Each structure stands twice: as C-alpha cells, then as structure tokens.
Amino acid sequence: MVDTYQNYVDGEWRDSETGETFEVTNPADQSDVVGAFQRSSSADAAGAIEAAAAVEDEWAETPATARGTFLRETAKRMDDRAEELTETLVREEGKTRTEAAGEVQRAVDIFYYYAERAKDYAGERQEPSTTDQNLYYVREPMGVAGLIVPWNYPIAIPSWKMAPALATGNTLVVKPSQDAPNVLRKVFECLDAAAEETGVPDGVVNFVAGGGEEVGGEILDHDAVDTVSFTGSRQVGEMIYEQATDSHKRVQTELGSKNPTVVSASADVEEAADVVAAGAFGVTGQACTATERVVVHDSLYDDFVEALVERAESLDVGPGLDDPDMGPHVSESELESTLEYVEIGQDEGATLEYGGERLEGDDYDDGFFVSPTIFTDVESDMRIMQEEVFGPFVGVTSYSDFDEAVEIVNDVEFGLAAGIVTQDHSEANRFVDEADFGVVKVNEATTGLELHVPFGGMNASSSETYREQGEEGMDFFTITKTVYDNY
Structure with missing residues (x-):
C-alpha cells in the first residue's frame, strides 16, 4: 500500500482541497513507490500564503535570538x-548514498x-x-517569501533559502519539486x-x-507574497522573473549553465582528468555547476582524452542505495533529454568518444541509467557546447594559446561556474579576472560549494539581483531602514 503524505499549512498537516495526489517513484527502480503527494490547487497555495501573511508581523517582531533557537532546534x-x-533522498532523486549523505549534512550545517548569523544581522x-545625532540603519524582513525549489538538490537548496529567510524574520511558503518532494517534507x-x-x-x-501552474502561479501572483526565490531551468526562471516582477515582487533566480574547465599546458594530465571527471559525472551531471565543456591545450589533448x-x-553505475560511483537520472524525461543530445552531437559531426547509451540489464531495466558520455572534435558553436544537457555529458575541445x-x-x-587546472599562477590569476562566471575555481572541480560565501551566476545563469548563501544570502530577504535620531 502506498503512503499518502499531506501538505503543511498553518501548523497543520492537511490534504489538498482537490482530493488528488501524484506518485513519486525511485528512479533506479520504478516499482519502488516513494509515496503519494498532494496535487494542490491555487486555492491551497492561497491558503498557505494567507496563513504566512497573518503571522508575518508577529514573526518579524520575534527576537533574533529566538529565531536562531528555532533554526538550531530544527x-x-x-x-x-x-x-x-x-535514504529518502536516494530513493526519490537517485543520488548515491555518499552523495546524498553529503547533501543532508550540508543542509544541517546551513541551518x-x-x-548563529540571526543574532548579528540587525543593522x-x-x-x-553633525553633533547631537545618532545615525544608523536597521534591516527589516520583507514579509512573506515564496520559495520554488528544484529536484536536483531537494534538501540543500531549500535549506539555503529557508534558513536565511527565517533568520531574518520572514514567513515562508515553499513549493517542492514534484520529482523529489519527500525529503523536504521530512524537513x-x-x-x-x-x-x-x-x-x-x-x-x-x-x-x-503540486504543479507549477497551480501552486507556483499563485505564489507569483498573490498580493501577500513579497519575495520570490527560484532555482531551476533558464526557460522557467525567465518566465517566473517576468511574472513576479510584473506583480511588483522582489525576485531572485538561479538558473542553468554550460560550465567550462580549462586544462592548461602546465597541468598534470592525471590530476586534470580527476578534476573534470568529478565535475562532469558526479551526481550524474545533474548539477547547475557540473562541468560540460573542457578546453584543453593542444599539447595535452590526446593524453587528456585518453x-x-x-x-x-x-x-x-547503479542504484544509489548500493552506493556506486554514479546513480540514475531522476526521471525518464531527463534521461531522454541526455540521449537526445547524444544524437545531436553525432549529427553535428562531433566524435562520440565514449558512452552515450542507455544502460540495460538486470540492474538497469527498471531505472533511468545512462553511461557517462564524452564527445571530442567539438566546436564552440555546436549545440552540445552551447545548450545545457544536465547529465553526465562532456565535450572536449582544444586551444593553442591562452587568449x-x-x-x-x-x-x-551562461556564466555560473568555471574552472582551470594549471600550475602557472599568472595564468590562474588571468583566468579569475577574465572568466565571466559567478564562481571561478583553480585546480578544483566546478561542483561543490562552501556554505558561508556568496553563490550565484552571471549573464543568463542568474537574475543578477541577489546572491545566495553566506551573509549575502540574508540580504535578499531584508530591506534597510535608515534612522536619523536627533537628541
């Protein structure tokens, strides 16, 4: 029998008014049903928003130390x-046990x-x-925050939105992804x-x-929502940005990318291969910071590809519960998208060097498994070098000089994360200065983030409004009031 899970609204677990649910299954084994979740309506979302709005003043006036205590207890x-x-994260999203455990620990650490940061962010x-005057500013919460979160990091990304919003005195309405809602429900x-x-x-x-049109649409349109934070695809993010700003809300979007790693002439080939493989194939390539382009110096190209x-x-490659090196895609549609890009790359004339096929056999038939994919002989203007694939997929090209x-x-x-593998410090410094990306890494995979520093992209990877994480992650959820106190 399938377990049915409820929404959490106004301090209660409750069913949707629709009486309808949707099922979530294990992407490694479609016969394993994680649970059934509410297929909520816009009225359900409105009820949650109104509950959040009803207590926004009371929560804003709660001392910051008490808000911090709430986060600490959570x-x-x-x-x-x-x-x-x-285990919940592995079953619904497909990550390996090791990857999922790391994400869960990150979420705990974020809270x-x-x-701690709640109590020293007042102003x-x-x-x-002039004399006889106190001049200062205070930070006040925006009010009700609507958070629309993705499936690929279904506990870490919601945590780095929810925790700073709560710490600064905002109330929340959160819409999880329909592909992976259960780990967040347990939070x-x-x-x-x-x-x-x-x-x-x-x-x-x-x-x-529930669905984006019903729940997400209500978050974007409802007058009581003051801020909207979204992480997801570029196409959806641009629509959300336009709709939310039309409703005069403060908006933050973090979207896709096409992240490069440069392998310079001074790089150690084995180290470079380790760095790129980690960035390209870790978490099945289902990260907005995953490496999808590799730019290798002519002198190292053949050795690096090998x-x-x-x-x-x-x-x-196998089921995440077995803790392999790489798990499945989260869904059949994501798998089909990766396989479609394999066909596109071949049609464009690139060489399929390795992989690019759906895996079959006893361990694979009931899941969405694909082999890690490497293309060579690619050109920068090819679609496989311009469009985000969001799978374990990388294209390798060459260069002759640093420019x-x-x-x-x-x-x-795009412009989210870029990396370089080099032993030339001058080259590394130039790369940091000249790469038009929000995150730049030297001798490290493009994936992986510290929680106490700002995170966000440039160009089409972001709304370029506010950064997430660290102290700057709190800025989005607050507005400043400047006070002139004459005595």
Whole structure:
C-alpha cells in the first residue's frame, strides 16, 4: 500500500482541497513507490500564503535570538534523522548514498550556520556629519517569501533559502519539486517539532506540493507574497522573473549553465582528468555547476582524452542505495533529454568518444541509467557546447594559446561556474579576472560549494539581483531602514 503524505499549512498537516495526489517513484527502480503527494490547487497555495501573511508581523517582531533557537532546534532534529533523510533522498532523486549523505549534512550545517548569523544581522551604526545625532540603519524582513525549489538538490537548496529567510524574520511558503518532494517534507516535520518546542507561531512555515501552474502561479501572483526565490531551468526562471516582477515582487533566480574547465599546458594530465571527471559525472551531471565543456591545450589533448575515458570506463553505475560511483537520472524525461543530445552531437559531426547509451540489464531495466558520455572534435558553436544537457555529458575541445581558451570559455550565454587546472599562477590569476562566471575555481572541480560565501551566476545563469548563501544570502530577504535620531 502506498503512503499518502499531506501538505503543511498553518501548523497543520492537511490534504489538498482537490482530493488528488501524484506518485513519486525511485528512479533506479520504478516499482519502488516513494509515496503519494498532494496535487494542490491555487486555492491551497492561497491558503498557505494567507496563513504566512497573518503571522508575518508577529514573526518579524520575534527576537533574533529566538529565531536562531528555532533554526538550531530544527538542525538538531535533522541531524538526528540524517540517515533517514539520506535514504529518502536516494530513493526519490537517485543520488548515491555518499552523495546524498553529503547533501543532508550540508543542509544541517546551513541551518546551524544561520542560527548563529540571526543574532548579528540587525543593522549598523554610522558616524553622522553633525553633533547631537545618532545615525544608523536597521534591516527589516520583507514579509512573506515564496520559495520554488528544484529536484536536483531537494534538501540543500531549500535549506539555503529557508534558513536565511527565517533568520531574518520572514514567513515562508515553499513549493517542492514534484520529482523529489519527500525529503523536504521530512524537513518540515523537523520544523514542525522545533516550532512546537520553541513556541513559534503557526503559519510561519508552510509546505504545498503540486504543479507549477497551480501552486507556483499563485505564489507569483498573490498580493501577500513579497519575495520570490527560484532555482531551476533558464526557460522557467525567465518566465517566473517576468511574472513576479510584473506583480511588483522582489525576485531572485538561479538558473542553468554550460560550465567550462580549462586544462592548461602546465597541468598534470592525471590530476586534470580527476578534476573534470568529478565535475562532469558526479551526481550524474545533474548539477547547475557540473562541468560540460573542457578546453584543453593542444599539447595535452590526446593524453587528456585518453585519461578522461579511463575515468569514465572505471565508473560503477547503479542504484544509489548500493552506493556506486554514479546513480540514475531522476526521471525518464531527463534521461531522454541526455540521449537526445547524444544524437545531436553525432549529427553535428562531433566524435562520440565514449558512452552515450542507455544502460540495460538486470540492474538497469527498471531505472533511468545512462553511461557517462564524452564527445571530442567539438566546436564552440555546436549545440552540445552551447545548450545545457544536465547529465553526465562532456565535450572536449582544444586551444593553442591562452587568449583563445578564454574566448572559448566565455563563448556561451551562461556564466555560473568555471574552472582551470594549471600550475602557472599568472595564468590562474588571468583566468579569475577574465572568466565571466559567478564562481571561478583553480585546480578544483566546478561542483561543490562552501556554505558561508556568496553563490550565484552571471549573464543568463542568474537574475543578477541577489546572491545566495553566506551573509549575502540574508540580504535578499531584508530591506534597510535608515534612522536619523536627533537628541
């Protein structure tokens, strides 16, 4: 029998008014049903928004130390349930156990981090230009925050939106992805228990599952929502940005990318292959920071391709619960998209060096598995070098001088994460200066982020309004008030 899970609205677990649900299955084994979730209506979303709006003043006036205590108690409960959260994440999204455990720990750490930051983010005193005056500014919460979150990091990304929003005194309505809602629903169980323990008012946090048009559309249009934060595809993000700004909301979007790694003439080939393989094939390439383009110096090109193919051949692909090197795609549509790009690359004249096929056999037939894919002989203007694939898929091209490498790196509309593998410090510094990307890494995979520094992209990868994570992650959820106090 399939377990049916409810929304969390105004401090209660409740069914949608529609009476309808949708099922989520394990992408490694479609016979394994994770659960049934509410197919909510716009009215359900409106009810959650109104619950959040009803207590926004009370929560804003709650002392920051008390808000931090709420976050800390939530983190403790998440930490206590880390193994359960990890297995839930593996079953619904497909990550390996190791990858899922790392993501769960990151979410716990994020809540602990903002629990401490809550109490020292109130404002700042400034020196006035006259006597007998206090001059200072305070940060106040925006109000109701609508969060629309993705499936690929279904606990970490919601956490780095929810925790700073709550720390700064905002109330929340969160719409999870329909592909992976259960791990976030369990975080709301932790929030519910922590709220009861610490006396947090009903309505401060709300969870509404369902479709983008019904739930997401209501978040974008409802007058009581003050801010909207979205992470997902460029196509959907641009639509959300336009719709939310038309409704006069503050908007933050983090979208896709086509991330490069340069392998310079001074690089160690084996190290470079390790860095690229980690960035391209980790989490099945289903990360907005995943490496999809490799730009290799002519002198190393053949040796690098050979080394990267060796890395791909050695990967153990299988169900995430078995903790292999790489798990499945999250859904059949994502798998089909990757396979379609394999056909596109071949049609464009690139060489399929390795992989690019759906895996079949006893361990694979009920899941969405694909082999890691490497294309060579690619040109920068090919679709497989311009469009995000969002799978374990990488194209390798060559360059002869550093200016050419930088030109290829920047020859995309996106700009999220870029890397270089080099032992030339001058070259590394030039790359940091000239790469038009929000995150630049030297001798490290493009994936992987510290939680206490700003994160976000440039160009088509972001709305370029506010960054996420760290102290800047709190800026989006607050507005400043400047005070002139004459005495």
